[in-house]
Amino acid sequence: MKKxxxxxxxxxxxxxxTARPRLGLETLRQWAVQMGALLALxxxxxxxxxxxxxxxxxxxxxxxxxxxxxxxxLAAGQTFVILSAGIDLSVAATAGLSASxxxxxxxxxxxxxxxxxxxxxxxxxxxxxxxxxxxxxFLNGLIITKGRIPDFIATxxxxxxxxxxxLLVTGGLPVPSHLTAIELKGYLPPALIWLGAGDIFGIPVAxxxxxxxxxxxWLILRYTAFGRAVYAVGGNREAARVSGINIDRTKIMVxxxxxxxxxxxxxxxxxxxxxxxxxxxxxxxxxxxxxxxIGGANLFGGEGSLFGTLIGALIMGVLGNGLNLLNxxxxxxxxxxxxxxxxxxxxxxxxxxxxxx
Amino acid sequence: MAEExxxxxxxxxxxxxxxxxxxxxxxxxxLYEGEVxxxxxxxxxxxxxxxKILSGAVPRDGGRIWxxxxxxxxxxxxxxxxxxxxxGIGMVYQELSLVPxxxxxxxxxxxxxxxxxxxxxxxxxxxxxxxxxxxxxxxxINPRAQxxxxxxxxxxxxxxxxxxxxxxxxxxxxxxxSALSDTERTRLFELIRRLRDRGVGIIYISxxxxxxxxxxxxxTVLRDGKRIxxxxxxxxxxxxxxxxxxGRKLTEQYPRxxxxxxEVILRVENLSLPGALRGVSFELHQGEILGVFGLMGAGQNxxxxxxxxxxxxxxxxxxxxxxxxxxxxxxxxxxxxxxxxPRDRRDGLVPLLPIPPNITxxxxxxxxxxxxxxxxxxxxxxSEYVERLRIQPPILNRPVLYLSGGNxxxxxxxRWLCSNVRLLVLDDPTRGIDVGAKAEVFALMEExxxxxxxxxxxxxxxxxxxxxxxxxxxxxxxxxxxxxQRGEATEEDLLRSAS
Numbered sequence: 035m036k037k038x039x040x041x042x043x044x045x046x047x048x049x050x051x052t053a054r055p056r057l058g059l060e061t062l063r064q065w066a067v068q069m070g071a072l073l074a075l076x077x078x079x080x081x082x083x084x085x086x087x088x089x090x091x092x093x094x095x096x097x098x099x100x101x102x103x104x105x106x107x108l109a110a111g112q113t114f115v116i117l118s119a120g121i122d123l124s125v126a127a128t129a130g131l132s133a134s135x136x137x138x139x140x141x142x143x144x145x146x147x148x149x150x151x152x153x154x155x156x157x158x159x160x161x162x163x164x165x166x167x168x169x170x171x172f173l174n175g176l177i178i179t180k181g182r183i184p185d186f187i188a189t190x191x192x193x194x195x196x197x198x199x200x201l202l203v204t205g206g207l208p209v210p211s212h213l214t215a216i217e218l219k220g221y222l223p224p225a226l227i228w229l230g231a232g233d234i235f236g237i238p239v240a241x242x243x244x245x246x247x248x249x250x251x252w253l254i255l256r257y258t259a260f261g262r263a264v265y266a267v268g269g270n271r272e273a274a275r276v277s278g279i280n281i282d283r284t285k286i287m288v289x290x291x292x293x294x295x296x297x298x299x300x301x302x303x304x305x306x307x308x309x310x311x312x313x314x315x316x317x318x319x320x321x322x323x324x325x326x327x328i329g330g331a332n333l334f335g336g337e338g339s340l341f342g343t344l345i346g347a348l349i350m351g352v353l354g355n356g357l358n359l360l361n362x363x364x365x366x367x368x369x370x371x372x373x374x375x376x377x378x379x380x381x382x383x384x385x386x387x388x389x390x391x
Numbered sequence: 392m393a394e395e396x397x398x399x400x401x402x403x404x405x406x407x408x409x410x411x412x413x414x415x416x417x418x419x420x421x422l423y424e425g426e427v428x429x430x431x432x433x434x435x436x437x438x439x440x441x442x443k444i445l446s447g448a449v450p451r452d453g454g455r456i457w458x459x460x461x462x463x464x465x466x467x468x469x470x471x472x473x474x475x476x477x478x479g480i481g482m483v484y485q486e487l488s489l490v491p492x493x494x495x496x497x498x499x500x501x502x503x504x505x506x507x508x509x510x511x512x513x514x515x516x517x518x519x520x521x522x523x524x525x526x527x528x529x530x531x532i533n534p535r536a537q538x539x540x541x542x543x544x545x546x547x548x549x550x551x552x553x554x555x556x557x558x559x560x561x562x563x564x565x566x567x568x569s570a571l572s573d574t575e576r577t578r579l580f581e582l583i584r585r586l587r588d589r590g591v592g593i594i595y596i597s598x599x600x601x602x603x604x605x606x607x608x609x610x611t612v613l614r615d616g617k618r619i620x621x622x623x624x625x626x627x628x629x630x631x632x633x634x635x636x637x638g639r640k641l642t643e644q645y646p647r648x649x650x651x652x653x654e655v656i657l658r659v660e661n662l663s664l665p666g667a668l669r670g671v672s673f674e675l676h677q678g679e680i681l682g683v684f685g686l687m688g689a690g691q692n693x694x695x696x697x698x699x700x701x702x703x704x705x706x707x708x709x710x711x712x713x714x715x716x717x718x719x720x721x722x723x724x725x726x727x728x729x730x731x732x733p734r735d736r737r738d739g740l741v742p743l744l745p746i747p748p749n750i751t752x753x754x755x756x757x758x759x760x761x762x763x764x765x766x767x768x769x770x771x772x773x774s775e776y777v778e779r780l781r782i783q784p785p786i787l788n789r790p791v792l793y794l795s796g797g798n799x800x801x802x803x804x805x806r807w808l809c810s811n812v813r814l815l816v817l818d819d820p821t822r823g824i825d826v827g828a829k830a831e832v833f834a835l836m837e838e839x840x841x842x843x844x845x846x847x848x849x850x851x852x853x854x855x856x857x858x859x860x861x862x863x864x865x866x867x868x869x870x871x872x873x874x875x876q877r878g879e880a881t882e883e884d885l886l887r888s889a890s
Binding site: 054057058256260265266269272273274275276277278279280283284287336337 | 699700701720721722724725726731733737738739740741742743744748752753755756758759760761762763764766773774777778784785786787788789806
């Protein structure tokens with residue numbers, strides 16, 4: 035086979051002056067694409083540093099890191115889903131359910147089929163939360179692939195269902211809830227609170243977790259067969275199929291990963307708030323989609339990066355924080371955040387057309 | 392001949408650059424009424440760009456365009472896609488622009504459905520007129536059928552019917568026959584002649600050299616964005632055209648077949664697929680090229696798809712090297728060393744990914760999904776095949792989206808070349824690719840067969856089958872109606888067995 039190859043090669047070189055295979059300016063161009071979002075982030079941060087003395091303080095930056103961490107972790111899972119040409123509306127509900135189940139088991143003793151269980155230690159609670167997240171993701175994947183239901187509808191259904199189950203689990207009360215006006219019924223483990231609100235050498239743990247998730251996710255996307263399959267399924271489903279990629283398995287894995295990360299985000303949020311409740315993180319599913327899209331992902335799949343998603347989440351987080359510092363009313367904050375999402379995507383579309391991405 | 396005819400179109404010094412490519416280098420082109428002017432050239436030569444400039448879909452960097460009016464030629468400064476219809480230009484693009492969920496009739500009259508006096512759609516009229524238009528084309532397509540249920544050929548004819556509905560004086564056909572069988576092509580040619588006799592000027596883009604003397608009056612050859620020549624068809628022969636198109640002399644388009652064959656690698660027994668195949672049985676040997684011919688819808692494409700795991704509802708037995716196999720999923724086939732070049736080029740590639748991951752795409756299903764990819768090796772494999780198959784431009788990290796059709800096809804072929812296939816299924820591999828790329832595809836087929844790969848070669852081009860195949864199976868209505876050894880059959884024999 036090798037020999038044949040050379041003879042054919044020589045032939046072609048003789049008749050044609052074939053250029054050698056090479057790398058083009060593509061990598062540079064892709065960086066330039068991400069630089070747009072990064073530039074927006076710097077401009078925003080620069081403006082806020084000038085506009086308010088409170089923005090560029092260690093305390094506030096740690097605060098931004100903690101607030102952004104939850105969105106970032108959810109958006110990391112969302113990026114995988116969107117890359118595979120799906121959408122996961124159930125991430126926030128999954129976060130709420132996993133955290134509620136874990137919090138109930140960590141703070142109180144419950145009877146399950148007559149067997150008393152709990153209060154369980156932090157490690158067990160964490161594993162339970164992650165298992166719940168994986169299970170919800172698995173169900174999402176199963177409904178979408180085997181039930182052939184569009185991703186949007188399937189996850190809309192699980193969103194509502196999971197919120198309902200979480201309400202049943204917690205009885206509609208925050209966990210831990212108050213016995214009396216001052217005494218709490220059970221306490222969350224300190225390790226969980228450290229996860230959401232603690233720091234290592236002044237760096238918030240939640241922020242480190244979020245960065246770790248982004249790096250790990252980036253490695254998976256770039257270096258594993260699964261990551262490649264995600265791009266292929268989202269980029270051209272039929273080509274992925276013809277090439278032997280198991281589309282159903284890839285999609286189920288993507289939704290399981292999204293569910294897993296949602297559970298992690300739910301635990302971090304619970305630690306930060308020192309409390310879990312069934313409806314926690316409401317609206318985070320849309321913020322995670324917005325962060326992903328601001329980060330340059332294509333909603334039709336096949337295009338996007340976790341680095342972009344991190345920047346997208348930071349833009350959302352810094353914006354929210356800045357508007358608070360500037361004393362903008364909560365009503366106006368919503369209006370402004372919405373306009374920013376539309377504006378960024380409009381700019382992105384224009385840039386793609388202009389520079390032929 | 393041309394003296395008495397009025398000019399319909401003149402394009403002068405048309406210039407267009409895309410990033411990194413000089414797509415059109417000061418090209419002149421003209422068209423008279425009642426003539427078929429063929430635009431010939433390899434993929435990426437600039438044919439499609441030229442007609443896209445004419446339709447306003449792509450803005451030009453330089454040059455002037457005049458379009459024939461009742462008084463004569465009038466210069467048109469800005470052409471937009473919205474204005475082309477008013478200017479009397481009808482475009483049939485390579486990429487179909489039909490709405491798949493609407494009916495044939497709705498597509499034909501899209502945007503100008505006949506109305507009743509109450510302002511509602513006159514459905515009786517719509518279907519009746521659609522039926523008439525299709526009859527004019529000489530095809531029997533149900534105007535009420537949904538477009539997505541039609542074959543590619545039927546969709547293409549629907550598209551032509553739609554464009555003709557606006558009675559264009561200049562009709563542009565961009566590779567209209569690439570999806571058509573020979574009978575359908577003959578009908579299309581009859582239609583083109585009829586339109587020509589009515590005075591319509593036709594720009595006909597093609598890769599098929601054989602079509603030039605059949606249908607053309609004049610031919611313009613483009614190569615690398617430059618106009619090589621414009622000549623009356625009567626003054627050129629095929630050899631000269633190939634030379635002009637390719638820019639070098641192709642001594643042999645088809646390689647010499649050595650014809651050595653080994654053991655049976657594929658055995659198909661009583662293969663059936665609802666609505667497509669009925670009791671098909673055959674054997675394929677190592678190193679053999681087995682041609683499969685059939686008219687549109689005779690089951691040849693489904694046969695190819697079934698062997699590659701894309702039609703899980705089949706019944707019957709498939710044996711690879713004597714081992715019975717069930718192939719219900721593409722990865723079943725790929726793990727057994729069966730590779731497929733799909734009929735639609737777009738089904739083979741992930742457009743946004745660059746060349747290396749597209750070449751190794753077929754290997755993703757081999758092994759643990761969580762394993763680490765060897766990106767350096769992938770790059771080496773990709774450079775080897777880019778060089779060997781002369782994929783142009785050889786930029787490894789650019790999305791394959793930017794490659795021309797022939798080069799995209801080479802990337803898909805490279806996928807199977809690098810993964811030690813035992814059986815390669817080629818479903819119309821030369822559809823819509825240029826002469827140069829075709830010759831390269833045939834050379835690769837010969838090379839693979841010498842290495843002992845069995846090749847199932849489905850094609851709608853009888854000439855290719857007769858030249859390349861060791862044996863040819865003819866399918867008719869899902870059944871094998873004839874089998875010919877190499878050299879036994881003529882094109883007439885194939886056609887007779889197929890219809």
